[in-house]
Amino acid sequence: MQEQTITTVKTDLDNQIQQKIDLKTKPLGALGTLEQIAFKVCQIQETLSPQLKQPSILVCAGDHGITHEKISPFPQEVTFQMVMNFLGGGAAINVFCRQHNINLLVADTGVNYDFEPSEQLLDLKVRKGTRNFAVEPAMTMEECQTAMNNGAAIIEKLHQAGTNIVGFGEMGIGNTTAATALLCKYADYSPYEASGAGTGLDSQGIQHKASVIEKALNLHAKISDPKEILACFGGYEIATICGAILKAAELKMVILSDGFIATSALIAAHAINPNVTDYCLFAHESNEQGHKLMLEHLKAEPILHLGLRLGEGTGSAIAFPIVQSAVNFMNEMSSFEDAGVSNV
Template sequence: MPSDMEVVMSLLADTIAQIAPLDAGVMQAARARQDMLTKPQGALGRLESLSIQIAGITGQVRPQLKQPAVVVMAGDHGVAAQGVSAFPSEVTPQMVLNFLHGGAGINVLARHVGARVVIVDVGVASEIPAHPDLVSRKIAPGTRDFSVEPAMSREQAQQAVEVGIAVAVEAIDAGADILATGDMGIANTTASSALVAAVSGMSVAEVTGRGTGVDDAGLAHKVAVIEQALKLHNPNPADGLDLLSKVGGLEIAGLAGVIIGAASRRVPVVIDGFISGAAALVAAALAPESKAYMIAGHRSVERGHQAVFGSLDLEPVFDLNLRLGEGTGAVLAISVCQAACKILDEMATFGEAGVSGKE
């Protein structure tokens, strides 16, 4: 019998191996259809390119996105003990309960776009009461304080990625045809800044923002804590599991798995803000082919988010000065993705409408 570790290794490797390039032929056909619709070529800008990307992802010339879902991964961070957040760790389980009761920002915006919300406890430090809408897949009660020791073992990092893969596949098997990523975890901007600095090569100060709203002194302290951690651990930017185990978060690992799982099933995945962006960097390190399946939902106020776009060659759908996380920006961007696909599918061609086209 294989060990649990061998099973996990095999499942992750198998999932990555299933990720194929986008369907070039379908994209060519979708582009040709866009060029025949009753408008000047390119007149709908990003909606056109989004529809073509989604066609290539799904393998459908006229894709339809009717069952969106957002996966919100929750986990705590040991580095919160260093005072890097304006909020205490107790807020993490309290907000998970708020999600489950339907009262958070992500619940409101998910209802607005008709998206199912999947709440996953992958590493909350306290026990959350059982709830029919809670997916309990806890790997550990939070990470360790990565300013003094690795955040988690390499095995735990892989297990958390595996949780994300499984949750994504379960959502897709239940009918989801587009996924969004969301997060909850006090101090997770600290872990994300560490990951982004490690991957991008930019200085910690360049990619570290105020998170939940720390003051100038708090920001300087946050930068110093991250610098100390990176000097101590020296994570390998090309090794996603090394990044996660040294300075990552369990919910960040879970989101990386969601991205990889979606890509393996040819389902588009809309990336939320800074924390989801850090997870996307990890996913790209683990599975470079997954980048083609990512859609950047929005540009966060967090200053390091732009470094994520540079590393992944992504352009956000919009910029609304959001910094909440939870998947809020991503679910709003799902509505734009749906609109893009509806244009491609429902808009008449010049021939169908009897309109004279360009000579």
């Protein structure tokens, strides 16, 4: 009986949201995807007057033992060098967060480097890089849970400080291989259809990457528990984002899902709790091979198609002002009655 009441209340709210959208001074559906975004944000916040408060993006960095299999044209040192670039304000994510007044947080979740203590860098390091999952699980279950708990704790703090919309970015040489393996395991795709160029592999490199993933999938074929899969094939940055997504959904925050790596964390979170996608807006469709497959698996419609495949949370930062426009029209655009315009 209680479940039936909750369903009825939700249906009533959905009807009210749609009515408010439809009675704005425009033809039905004329604002296209903006109307869908406004509807979703209203649903998440359970209101007809949504607000986006203190938008934040958490960028998590971690290294991967799978790089020992020569699956990336870039050396592992690029991970810590890019973290330094984030801290210096020179990366793409810094540019877009400044442009749109988004709070940017950078976390070391497992970089193979000793950073000097810094107020700008969250120290969430679990270990200096994962293990090589072509040989053994990337993380122990305890390490994976620690990373997930770290992500949840950051979201808890952001929520307490007033943030109600959050996006996630990442940095980690080798993490497209980890993300591809997670996609294959969670969604039952072949590594040969899911593997892409990552940081710039040629066709031969992509084939090698797929063969490494295939070997690892065969090695760990008996693993089926969602958290065990994450620990086996994921990275510390992916596990941290997964825990953060689960907590953000629990707190009914709007989640701006980014590209390939961040969506692999979402697929893991979805396997643990399928309701998390009720709180997600999908910023864009990455140009990375497997991201389209991820979106299909999650039955998700991306806001943007810009050919991006950078990561860092850049797609979420670029999509944020579109979400803001959707909320603004919902709150500020006149209805036919308010404007004295005939509605035929």
